[in-house]
Amino acid sequence: MICIQNKSDCYGCSACYSICPSRCIIMAKDDEGFLYPIVDQNTCINCKRCEMVCPSLNQFSPTTPLKVYAAKNKDIQIRRESSSGGIFTLLADHIIEKHNGVVFGAGIDSNNMIRHLSVEDKDKIHLLRGSKYAQSDMGDSYQEVKAYLNQGRYVLFTGTPCQVAGLKAFLQRSYKTLLCVDVVCHGSPSCDVLKYYLAGLEKEFGSRATGINFRDKKTGWKDYYFSISFENKKKYLCQKDKSAYMRGFIGNLYLRPSCYNCKVKNLKSGSDITLGDYWGVSSRFPEFDDDTGVSLVIVNTAKGYEYFNKLKDSMDIRESEITHAIKTNPYIARSAGLHRNRDLFFKRYRDESFDTLVDELLKKGNLEKLYLYIREAFLKILVFGWSIVKKLRNQMAK
Ligand SMILES: Cc1cc2nc3c(=O)[nH]c(=O)nc-3n(C[C@H](O)[C@H](O)[C@H](O)COP(=O)(O)OP(=O)(O)OC[C@H]3O[C@@H](n4cnc5c(N)ncnc54)[C@H](O)[C@@H]3O)c2cc1C
Known part of the structure; x- marks a missing residue:
């Protein structure tokens, strides 16, 4: 039976709900408004078809x-x-x-x-x-x-x-x-x-x-x-x-x-x-x-x-x-x-x-701003450095 332990493992696609032969799965909203399957364990016949069609498991x-x-x-x-x-x-x-x-x-x-x-x-x-x-x-x-x-x-x-x-x-x-x-x-x-x-x-x-x-x-x-x-x-x-x-x-x-x-x-x-x-x-x-x-x-x-x-x-x-x-x-x-x-x-x-x-x-925190600033400066230096290497290579090839 499908059992969502970790929400990031469920896409809410409803394949499990759609395949269930005993109609014991419903798609219900959580607090964030996203749909997840809920299985009625009393009517589930444990056929495991829901697991077989889950795109996260397969x-x-x-x-x-x-x-x-x-x-x-x-x-x-x-x-x-x-x-x-x-x-x-x-x-x-x-x-x-x-x-x-x-x-x-x-x-x-x-x-x-x-x-x-x-x-x-x-x-x-x-x-x-x-x-x-x-x-x-x-x-x-x-x-x-x-x-x-x-x-x-x-x-x-x-x-x-x-x-x-x-x-x-x-x-x-x-x-x-x-x-x-x-x-x-x-x-x-x-x-x-x-x-x-x-x-x-x-x-x-x-x-x-x-x-x-x-x-x-x-x-x-x-x-x-x-x-x-x-x-x-x-x-x-x-x-x-x-x-x-x-x-x-x-x-x-x-x-x-x-x-x-x-x-x-x-x-x-x-x-x-x-x-x-x-x-x-x-x-x-x-x-x-x-x-x-x-x-x-x-x-x-x-x-x-x-x-x-x-x-x-x-x-x-x-x-x-x-x-x-x-x-x-x-x-x-x-x-x-x-x-x-x-x-x-x-x-x-x-x-x-x-x-x-x-x-x-x-809003970005000060540390995050500093990190982004350094990352951008580093990338610019890399691109600049690479363009010089390319120019030198071309000159040497001539
Ligand atoms: C949630 C979402 C995020 C996207 N993110 C990106 C992205 O990061 N980069 C990128 O290049 N393109 C992204 N796209 C795709 C892009 O916006 C266009 O939908 C796609 O390029 C098709 O454009 P079109 O002009 O051919 O047709 P359009 O007429 O613009 O698109 C209609 C198509 O989109 C589908 N569609 C619309 N809304 C949804 C929805 N909520 N769920 C499922 N299908 C939907 C319709 O079923 C239809 O097939 C995203 C689309 C969605 C729905």
Whole structure:
């Protein structure tokens, strides 16, 4: 029976809940708002299927990418509405249009909770478009995916690496008609953190939040905004570096415990394609970056390559290498570092002003500032030293 001793060993993917034949597992929120399995020991038949499908207990080996691209959806409007280069929408359109398939991904419900949902209609793909920076609740999506696949339907399943790894483990076999796409993942806050943050703003604006855009490209892709629309038609717009929610997220203050030691990232989820932001694009293909968004597309399997090739005409692409992608986007390969004030945040966030708390907890101590200063100076000296060595080597070669 699944038994979580250490919270950092559970991704909350719900594979165990979904496989349980006696329905004795529920996914319940802890104090931090993250979902964990709870087993009813009276009805558990000890079949151990929950352990067999846990992506934390059963890890995939890493894939070596077949191809790596910087890519842009040619439709500039879709690109503007997407977080990166709009490649997700192309894949989703294709599965629905060409295969009469079903697309699973993360959407926002009417209570501003992030949930996985399915879409079979092209006009509804916008519900899944865009990154939502909180962990989505999988609900019964894994069972629904399986049911569609068993009917012979095509399915595109998208999510974080742990959600894809959970689905693959749950299915226990491969399906020709399943395409799995994961996103490069920094880590996920809980929906409760988002809820408390929104509650503060709702009070300030005197109205209910009805729309959240975590990646508003009002002034471009790189310097994006966090925006919220309210029922009373007012709008909150805040640069990502100034928004308390985004600063706490990027500063690793309130991610799920497993995100600090993620064993399924670094191309270990079993996905066919991995999508992210190609943040380093301007150092490699400066002419390609028009600041409307460039996706990083990592093609992991032959199936992924087949789909990518079918969609090539609808994209602008540049071929790259995984080493360059990782150099400029480290969260492809490594987990976020645990913030020293994470526990303090979760002790206090329900009772205090969100912005003031985040400001206080992200403030660096004097020792930390000194360490960062010395580290930066040391790195500069290293880079300078290396450039001199290279120059001397070149001169000697001449
Ligand atoms: C929590 C999170 C952290 C991320 N961290 C990074 C990062 O550090 N570096 C990086 O390069 N990229 C990161 N991304 C991915 C990036 O933001 C884009 O989602 C990705 O590049 C796809 O962009 P797109 O333009 O092709 O499609 P978009 O339309 O922008 O993306 C939609 C896709 O994202 C999925 N999605 C959105 N929110 C969630 C969610 N909460 N949980 C699961 N899936 C979700 C949808 O299911 C859909 O497949 C992160 C995404 C999320 C959700």
